[in-house]
Amino acid sequence: MTATESNCEGIQVEDTDEIVREFLTESQENLDQLDRDLVALEADPSSAALLQSVFRTIHTIKGTSGFLGFGDLESLTHVGESLLAKMRDGSLTLTQERATALLELVDAVRATLESIAATGAEDPTDRSALVRRISDLQAEVPGVPPSDPSEPVTEAAPAAKPAGEALRVGEILQNNEIVDDTDVAVAVIEQQLGDDRPLGEILIAHGHATPGQVADALAVQESARSNALGGGPNGATPFHVGADASLRVDVNLLDTLMRLVGELVLTRNQIVATATTQAEPAMLRSSQRLNLLVSELQAGVMKTRMQPIDTIWSKLPRVVRDLGVTCGKEVRLVLQGRETELDKTILEAIKDPLTHVVRNAVDHGIESPDVRRAAGKDPEGQLTLRAFHEGGQVNIEIDDDGAGIDPAKIAAKALGSGLVTAEQLRAMGPREVVNLIFEPGFSTAEAVTNVSGRGVGMDVVRTNVEKIGGTVDVVSELGILTSLRIKIPLTLAIIPALTVECAGERYAVPQVSLEELLCVEGDRARAAVEYLSGAPVFRLRGSLLPLVWLDHVLDLTEGPHVDDAVYILVLQADGRRFGLVVDRVLNTEEIVVKPLSRQLKGIGTYAGATILGDGRVALILDVRALARRAHVVSEGDSLSTAQTRDSEAAKPDGPEPLLIVAVGPRRVGVPLSMVTRLEEIPGASIEYAGQRELVQYRGNLLPLTRLSNLLGVPSEVGSERLKVIVYSQGQRSVGLIVDAVLDIANEAPRSRGDVHEYGVSGMAVVQERVTELLDMEQAITAADPQFFIAIAAADAADVSAYDNYAQIGA
């Protein structure tokens, strides 16, 4: 044998050893879990998750042992797997007998593994009996008791039974007509023959009684016994399968575990990163396994920290009642979604802000019964707390049907205290104004009472919520309601994120904010980015997506630039969408959020930092803050569909001209750039295709929609001559029927507000009149549902199709 050969062999043996060792370690852990899972499964045979977990574990051991050539182990686990498979597909249930057999199988596997660990080979014990038994258990009918009914019946009980026993379990079961005396007798004989299991268990094993029935019988026995002792329920724990399943654990321990899991996740990421670059199959395999295990561990540990929100809500009824009495108010507290679970740390963090908000709502939101009666409201105010999960976040809404918040008062106050300038105020929508209550230093002093002052502490509420990565927003309708909406992450420690590259550094973007990823390459990249008064936008399925270059917003470059490919992350912040342009999109991974040091907290654009797979630090972007910094989320900018403009023809800074039309009693503004022509058509020329109205128009069919229908208002128009706004893009056109064309407004809308109404994208004051801004996308889709789909398809063929709109003809 040459030196080289022996060398090679040495490596191979070593490799196998390595795998075996790993298999042993891994299986050891799995077996312990299997024990627990099986017992839990027995208590709750309907749990698909537990069954799945048991099945998976056995399956893994089987697979690996087959791979490593441990034949006995493989055949052993194989029968177990087959049995479990039948349970999984529902053709068998987990009887106690089967559970016992499976547990014995676990023991056998464990013994085999120990032998492998000690000697390197499977132990020679013959397991064929067990294998046969498990195979037999796969029969449809559960095993019949091995007892012979002709055996003599003896009425006896072991003397070892505790004294003071009122009734025997067997007797109770007999009384309940679950078992007959023969069954009990057989069981008793078995006990006398040396079976040290309790009678109930033997009966269950024989299939005469179910665990539930025995549990009931034991409970009866227990209460009878304690009654007999004159004790009542004196702390004697009733037999309950689930009771022992919970355990008190020190929170500090959980915190430590959580931290460790966090570190483990990091290490896992590093290992997985290394393993994928080195194509060592063994390493790759174990790293994948590690990956899986750590994810499960992480989920498990995270789960231990979850508590229902009711743990902090449960104190609120009392708070509200007491406060109501103090302030002379009648308040009905409604709690919805009490079972919504949150990480303990987060619960702690929102406890005080939540109480504060509730106090505020009772003290200032809800009026006194007299005032309410005078306003025609129910004298009893209602305070509703709602909690629910949505998009990986927990939403908590605190609504009161009280007086609401007056934006005018808030504005005056904010101006008076120098919080904002008159100019800033003018640029704000009412919702933004109301949200000024969260600014530090804002206090409507006249409203301060000894209970709470609206404004005092609202900044603390926001600070606390933001500290845990949440957001808070207030919506109010004067005289009707105030609604405070808090959004918080489920957990703080580990979040799924997308890693991207920008200007040579990597950044992590929390996936919560990520809606989609777009990549436009080559010549299309340059065409895809258009400019709207100098602001770059991208057309995303017919609506305009404002674009923000990450390197630009971080002051790393001068301005927007279009390279060979544009990678756009469509992000959502504060209910608005924007596109973040990055250099490269790298990966999605679970990242551990590390807090920022004091030096960096003030910057605001980062939510934290994390350590990536290669050990380098990456900053986690704070999407909201980025949006704010890039000015894409100000109420002043309506970034909805309607505002499009031909980039060449438009004056760079002028306001968007609006075509003002009447639809029923409403004034509606349509961006002039979305008006290709205005036409008048005779009502008689309308034809129908199903429910849809259309006219023949310039040799094509023009689908029509009546804006009155879209907006749900009665139409005041006759049927002779219909006014139609025609919008064309490429080869497709749609017609929007309006009641009358009123004017073209060139002035800038004075203020804009949010509306949440179908067909309307916003509201503005134009020519001193409230004008609703038509949501062109919805209007066009109403006329022709295929419009944008067809355009997108045409786009793929011909980018220049965009160019023929914005001509106006009347």
Place this chain on the structure above:
Amino acid sequence: MELRQLTTFTVDGLLLGVEVHRVQEVIRYQEMTTVPLGSQGTAGLINLRGEVVTAIDMRTRLGLRPRGEGEIPMNVVVRADDESVSLLVDTIGDVASVSSDQFEEPPETMTGAAGSLVLGAYKLDNQLLLALDIDRATSPSGAR
């Protein structure tokens, strides 16, 4: 007469010292992640055994000349306000034992960033050892 032990290091020729018990460790230069929009002196973030630590370039912080090409700084990791912060310095010196009678307040003429970040000077035999005010040197407010 009070005796103190200072860990010393140099920054652009200045000999600076911080109290030994404030120093967590001294490590070689680490690759850093830059922090766009970070304040002046924020050199970047380093991974210190799983902890993310901000590194502050003492040259920038003290308003001194930037480090030349190829000059690799050292990390002096100190504890400040319950956080680890790394100070990027040029070279590491010995631990110096100084006594309070060697101490003098910073002279009035010492202005600028350096003046505000130095507690005073210890007059050593052959040169001056400036006692760095770690808390101010690492505080975010005085960072710009």
